[in-house]
Amino acid sequence: MRGKGQWREEMDTIESWIKNKERKVTVVGGTHGNEFLGAYLVKKLEEEKYSREGLDINYELANPKAFEQGTRYVDEDLNRCFSTEYLKKAKENKGPKTYEEGLALHFYEKFKKDNIDFIIDLHTTTSNMGPTVILSHRDELSLKAADHLKKKFPELKVICDFVELEECYCLFSVAPSGLLFEFGPVPQGVLKSKQFLLMENVVKEALSFLSCLKEDDHERIDFEKGSCGYETYHVTKPVDFPRDEKGKIRGMIHPEREGLDFVPMKKGDPLFLCFDGENLNWEGETSWPIFMNEAAYYEKSTALVLTQKRD
Amino acid sequence: MRGKGQWREEMDTIESWIKNKERKVTVVGGTHGNEFLGAYLVKKLEEEKYSREGLDINYELANPKAFEQGTRYVDEDLNRCFSTEYLKKAKENKGPKTYEEGLALHFYEKFKKDNIDFIIDLHTTTSNMGPTVILSHRDELSLKAADHLKKKFPELKVICDFVELEECYCLFSVAPSGLLFEFGPVPQGVLKSKQFLLMENVVKEALSFLSCLKEDDHERIDFEKGSCGYETYHVTKPVDFPRDEKGKIRGMIHPEREGLDFVPMKKGDPLFLCFDGENLNWEGETSWPIFMNEAAYYEKSTALVLTQKRD
Numbered sequence: 310m311r312g313k314g315q316w317r318e319e320m321d322t323i324e325s326w327i328k329n330k331e332r333k334v335t336v337v338g339g340t341h342g343n344e345f346l347g348a349y350l351v352k353k354l355e356e357e358k359y360s361r362e363g364l365d366i367n368y369e370l371a372n373p374k375a376f377e378q379g380t381r382y383v384d385e386d387l388n389r390c391f392s393t394e395y396l397k398k399a400k401e402n403k404g405p406k407t408y409e410e411g412l413a414l415h416f417y418e419k420f421k422k423d424n425i426d427f428i429i430d431l432h433t434t435t436s437n438m439g440p441t442v443i444l445s446h447r448d449e450l451s452l453k454a455a456d457h458l459k460k461k462f463p464e465l466k467v468i469c470d471f472v473e474l475e476e477c478y479c480l481f482s483v484a485p486s487g488l489l490f491e492f493g494p495v496p497q498g499v500l501k502s503k504q505f506l507l508m509e510n511v512v513k514e515a516l517s518f519l520s521c522l523k524e525d526d527h528e529r530i531d532f533e534k535g536s537c538g539y540e541t542y543h544v545t546k547p548v549d550f551p552r553d554e555k556g557k558i559r560g561m562i563h564p565e566r567e568g569l570d571f572v573p574m575k576k577g578d579p580l581f582l583c584f585d586g587e588n589l590n591w592e593g594e595t596s597w598p599i600f601m602n603e604a605a606y607y608e609k610s611t612a613l614v615l616t617q618k619r620d
Numbered sequence: 621m622r623g624k625g626q627w628r629e630e631m632d633t634i635e636s637w638i639k640n641k642e643r644k645v646t647v648v649g650g651t652h653g654n655e656f657l658g659a660y661l662v663k664k665l666e667e668e669k670y671s672r673e674g675l676d677i678n679y680e681l682a683n684p685k686a687f688e689q690g691t692r693y694v695d696e697d698l699n700r701c702f703s704t705e706y707l708k709k710a711k712e713n714k715g716p717k718t719y720e721e722g723l724a725l726h727f728y729e730k731f732k733k734d735n736i737d738f739i740i741d742l743h744t745t746t747s748n749m750g751p752t753v754i755l756s757h758r759d760e761l762s763l764k765a766a767d768h769l770k771k772k773f774p775e776l777k778v779i780c781d782f783v784e785l786e787e788c789y790c791l792f793s794v795a796p797s798g799l800l801f802e803f804g805p806v807p808q809g810v811l812k813s814k815q816f817l818l819m820e821n822v823v824k825e826a827l828s829f830l831s832c833l834k835e836d837d838h839e840r841i842d843f844e845k846g847s848c849g850y851e852t853y854h855v856t857k858p859v860d861f862p863r864d865e866k867g868k869i870r871g872m873i874h875p876e877r878e879g880l881d882f883v884p885m886k887k888g889d890p891l892f893l894c895f896d897g898e899n900l901n902w903e904g905e906t907s908w909p910i911f912m913n914e915a916a917y918y919e920k921s922t923a924l925v926l927t928q929k930r931d
Contacts, residue, residue: 349869353895379919380691435807496746496807498915500872502893558660561811582813584664604809608690 322450322486326426326522333424334519335367336512338431340388340480341605342375343497346505347431347490350512359513361520367423371416371430371480374408379498381605383408388430391417392478413480420483428487429515430480431508433495435604436613437568440507443468445477445487454488457518459539462511466571468542468599468616488515493570497604542571542597542616550612551581551589559583562602562612570599573618581612633761633797637737637833644735645830646678647823649742651699651791652916653686654808657816658742658801661823670824672831678734682727682741682791685719690809692916694719699741702728703789724791731794739792740826742819745804746915747924748879751818754779756788756798765799768829770850773822777882779853779910779927799826804881808915853882853908853927861923862892862900870894873913873923881910884929892923 326332336354338347348370355368375382384407390399396417405411420428428445442458444451447469455467481487490511492504551560560583566574574580574591581589596615600606606614637643647665649658659681666679686693695718701710707728716722731739739756753769755762758780766778792798801822803815862871871894877885885891885902892900907926911917917925 349872349895379915435810494807496805496915498808498918499746499913500869501913502872502875502878505872506875558811561660561813561816564813564817567813584660602810602812604690604807607809 322448323453323522326450326486326519329426331365331424332363332426332519333365333367334427334429334516335369335420335425335484336429336431336516337369337371337480339373339376340371340430341381341386341432342372342377342383343379343381344431344433344495345498345500346433346492346495346508348376349500350431350505350508353509354512359516361516364516364520366516367425369416372409372412381497385409386605387412388480389478391480391483395478416480417483425484426486427519428481428484429512430487430489431512432489432491433497433504434491434493434600435496436493436570436599436601438491438493438570438599439464439466440504440511441466441468441491441493441599442511443489443491445479445481445484445489448486450486451488453522454486454515454518456539458488458511458514461514462507465511466542467539468544470543493603494568540618540620542599542618544599545596545615545617547606547609547611547614548580548598549610550607551583558607559585560587560589563588566598567602570601571597574598633759634764634833637761637797637830640737642676642735643674643737643830644676644678645738645740645827646680646731646736646795647740647742647827648680648682648791650684650687651682651741652692652697652743653683653688653694654690654692655742655744655806656809656811657744657803657806657819659687660811661742661816661820664820665823670827672827675827675831677827678736680727683720683723692808696720697916698723699791700789702791702794706789727791728794736795737797738830739795739798740823741790741792741798741800742823743800743802744806744808744815745802745911746807747804747881747910747912749802749804749881749910750775750777751815751822752777752779752802752804752910753822754800754802756790756792756795756800759797761797762799764833765797765826765829767850769799769822769825772825773818776822777853778850779855781854804914805879851929851931853910853929855910856907856926856928858917858920858922858925859891859909860921861918862894869918870896871898871900874899877909878913881912882908885909 338351351368372387387409390409390413399410399414442455459465481489492508495501550558553559560581563579563582565579573595575595578591579588580591597618598613599616601613649662662679683698698720701720701724710721710725753766770776792800803819806812861869864870871892874890874893876890884906886906889902890899891902908929909924910927912924
C-alpha cells in the first residue's frame, strides 16, 4: 500500500519493469457496476483473449453483482475499500460485513499473491471530462505510461495526486504502478460506442507501451524539477453544492459553467445558480474544476473537484 | 382509466375545461426518483406557491423514497402501475405488496377524490430527445395544450399514442387530460441547469395556457382529417439490442446513429455496432427512433423505440 502522495522514495518502477521477465498487468472494469464501458470492455478483451508479447494480462469484472443490478455498488463504494486501515479491519472481521468488503479482500489477496505489477482500472463519469487518466502513484512507470498515451492521444488529460491529502483507498493503488481512466460524459447505465472505441484504443495503447518498454526507449523523468514533461492537474479539494439550513441542495452548476471541466475558473466567475434565482460566483483562487456534476458524487456532497494545472 | 389509444369517443375535454370553474391541475415530479429535474422543479414551485388565476394547482413529489435513494424506483416502476388490471389487483391485496403499489393506490384515489382534470408529469431521459411532450390521451385539450407549447417552443417534439397497443399504465393517464415531459439528454441522478430552466419555462407556459383558455381562443381540431395542425410522432414498436445465445447484449448503438433521436432511419442505415466489430444495419421501413440509449430501458430490453412521423 502506498502512503500519502509525495514523490515516491523508491523511483525504480521503470528499472524493475524493464528487468521484469514476468510483467503482470490486470485490467479491471465494473469496479462501479453502472459504469458500463469498462465492464463491457474487459468482457470483450477477455473473450478475445487479447494479449501482448511479454505481458501476462488478467481481466477482471470487479463488482459483478452491482453490474448485474446496474448500480454503482451493492453495499458500499468498492473503490474506497483499499486503504490500509480498511483492509486491516476487514481481515479482523469474521466474514465480510458488506459485499464489497469481501470483494476488496479477495482482490487485495489475489493481486498480492499473483504479484500484479500494474493495474488499469476503467471508469466513466457523467461530467464532461473527456478522456482522462489518473495516476495511482507518482512513480516513474505510471508517469511514463501517461506520457506515452498523452503523445498518442493529445486530448487526454493527466491527473496526479488524486488522493494527495489522504491515503490511497482505490483498487488500483494495490499494485506498485497503475492508471485509472475516466471517460465522460457518459450517463450511468449506458453504453456509448464512440467513447467505448476510444477507451479500447487507449487501453490497447497502454498495454502496447507496457509490452514494448526497453531501457533504450526511455528518457528519465526529471523529478528534481518536479516536472514530467507534460501538463498535469493536481487535486486540491472538493466543493459542495450550496445547501439550505436543513442540508438540502439549493442550487445547481451554473449554466455558464456546466460542462467546462478543465477550463480555468477565475475569481468572480459564475459557479452555481440557486433555485431561487441567486447566482453564486467562485470566490477562491483560479482553479481547474473536474468531476463537475458527477452523479455519484451527489451523495458524497461534491459538486466538483478543484485542481491546479502545472505545465 | 383510458382504454386503447383510439381517438377518444368523447371529445369534450376542451368544452368541459372552458365551463369548468374549478380547474384542477397536478404537477408531478420524481415519478422516477433519479430523474432530478422534475423532482427539484416541483419542490421549487411548491415552495414558491406558484399559481395561475383560475387554476387549483397541486404539486407532488411522487416517489420520495426512490428520490432519497437516487434510484428510479424502490421495488417496481411506478409509471407502470396505473393500468385497470394492476389497480384492481392492488385493491384486492391486503396491504401493498410493493412500495410503489402503495403509492399507485394512494395517487389513484387522491386524483379521483380531488377530481384532478389535468396531470403534468416531469421526466428526463439519457437519450438525446431534447424537450419532448407525450400526450396522455388523444383528447382535444391535451392536443391543444401541446399545440400551444409547440408554437412557443418550436424545438418541442410531440409524441402521440405512446401506449397505442396496450392500455395506459402511466401515472398521468389517471386524469382525463395530461402531458408528460421528457427532457434529454440528462444523466440519471444529475441536475442540468439549462434543461431545468427550459423545463420550468415550458411548465409555466402550459399552466398559463390552462389558466387562460377561453371559448373564443380556440380553433377546433379537425379530428376527421386525423390531424391536429402540427407534426406528431406515433410509436410503433420497441427494438432490443443485439444479443448472444445467452441473452447478453453483444452490441451498442452505432457511432453513426448515436444521439440521432427523431432523425429518420432508412433501410440500410447503420444501427448497432457489435463488440466483435460486426455492423448491423436497419432493415425495416423508414422510422424515427426515440429513447435511443435510455438507461432505464436496458432492463426492459429496449435499445430504442420506433415512431412514425405525421405532418
